[in-house]
Amino acid sequence: MLESQLQALAASAQQRIDAAASPDALEAVRVEVLGRKGALAEVSKGMGKLTPTDRVRIGKLLNSTKTTLESALDARLKSFADAALAARLDAEWLDVTLPAPGTRPGALHPLTRIQQELEDLFTSMGVAVLDGPEVESEYNNFDALNIPPDHPARDMQDTFWLSSGQCLRTHTSPVQVRGMAKLGPPLLMIAPGRVFRNEEVDASHEHTFYQLEGMMVDRNVSIAHMLYFMRTLLKHIFNREVTVRLRPGYFPFVEPGFELDIQCLICNGSGCPVCKQSGWVELLPCGLVHPNVLRMGGIDPDRWGGFAFGLGLTRLVMMRYGIDDIRWLQSGDLRFLRQF
Numbered sequence: 001m002l003e004s005q006l007q008a009l010a011a012s013a014q015q016r017i018d019a020a021a022s023p024d025a026l027e028a029v030r031v032e033v034l035g036r037k038g039a040l041a042e043v044s045k046g047m048g049k050l051t052p053t054d055r056v057r058i059g060k061l062l063n064s065t066k067t068t069l070e071s072a073l074d075a076r077l078k079s080f081a082d083a084a085l086a087a088r089l090d091a092e093w094l095d096v097t098l099p100a101p102g103t104r105p106g107a108l109h110p111l112t113r114i115q116q117e118l119e120d121l122f123t124s125m126g127v128a129v130l131d132g133p134e135v136e137s138e139y140n141n142f143d144a145l146n147i148p149p150d151h152p153a154r155d156m157q158d159t160f161w162l163s164s165g166q167c168l169r170t171h172t173s174p175v176q177v178r179g180m181a182k183l184g185p186p187l188l189m190i191a192p193g194r195v196f197r198n199e200e201v202d203a204s205h206e207h208t209f210y211q212l213e214g215m216m217v218d219r220n221v222s223i224a225h226m227l228y229f230m231r232t233l234l235k236h237i238f239n240r241e242v243t244v245r246l247r248p249g250y251f252p253f254v255e256p257g258f259e260l261d262i263q264c265l266i267c268n269g270s271g272c273p274v275c276k277q278s279g280w281v282e283l284l285p286c287g288l289v290h291p292n293v294l295r296m297g298g299i300d301p302d303r304w305g306g307f308a309f310g311l312g313l314t315r316l317v318m319m320r321y322g323i324d325d326i327r328w329l330q331s332g333d334l335r336f337l338r339q340f
Ligand code: FA5
Pocket: 157, 170, 171, 172, 173, 197, 199, 204, 205, 206, 207, 209, 211, 251, 254, 257, 282, 283, 284, 285, 286, 287, 308, 309, 310, 311, 312, 313, 314, 315, 326
């Protein structure tokens, strides 16, 4: 009698477990069947009236029914949890390889790009790349370059002086001085870097801009060596013929001195604000190193000679990319920067 009652109870509980639509419904079945006042507990109350033999048999059946139903409940509960997890993974699916929305890949600033291109070119030719500080001594920026204190050439470059007596370097030429001390003759070096001048800003003049110094010291250095380096540089950057002109130029640290101008690539020589309507842009002043400069650098000018140039790197970048106003370069304007 108890036996058939148990079997019927197990069968109906199993049906309800299978049919349960939610974990809550399952919990209700668990309480009603296996709970302290549940159906199984009710059946077990009849055990007292059984013979000892039946009690053992029914006791076992009771226990196995309980275990079976508990397993069925657990399995069904797990299937609910699995389904919930699968649904969540489906809904929250994320491709971690996709770029985050709203971000764009960065790019090198055009100045950095050209500077690196030139460093690679010159390094491949065996040229040393040197660095110098932006805060320089008056001696390195002027005196050692043959510009003594009262020399009128000091006014050629409006200088930001610091209360320490030092200055923000007005050109990369002081790295010539450092290069001679560091490398000694013979030497072949370039020095790209940022320079500062206290001057009026316009389409082709910034107070903060970049130059790239070049210097060679060796036996029998001539203007032909200098022109070879400068031509190689321009060919590498423009990858085509560009029109240049060489004219005499005065810099106290070279003798003779030259100015190499490039035909303005913004207006193709017809005149615009960048070239101040002249059709030409001053790009690459240069010359043979003045004997005084070699001497102050500890190099005997009777045994060694040299050339030096001071490329206007920021202007070169303008010509290369057709940038019609120097102020774009340090504007931080993303509309400008995203073009590179
Ligand atoms: C010099 O600075 C010399 N140290 C260059 C030199 C080196 C001559 C070695 C001889 C031998 P200059 O002041 O002309 O020269 O500047 C060099 C270049 O820097 C110019 O041709 C120009 O391209 C660039 N430049 C000068 N002033 C500015 C400015 N305010 N903004 C942007 N570029 C400038």
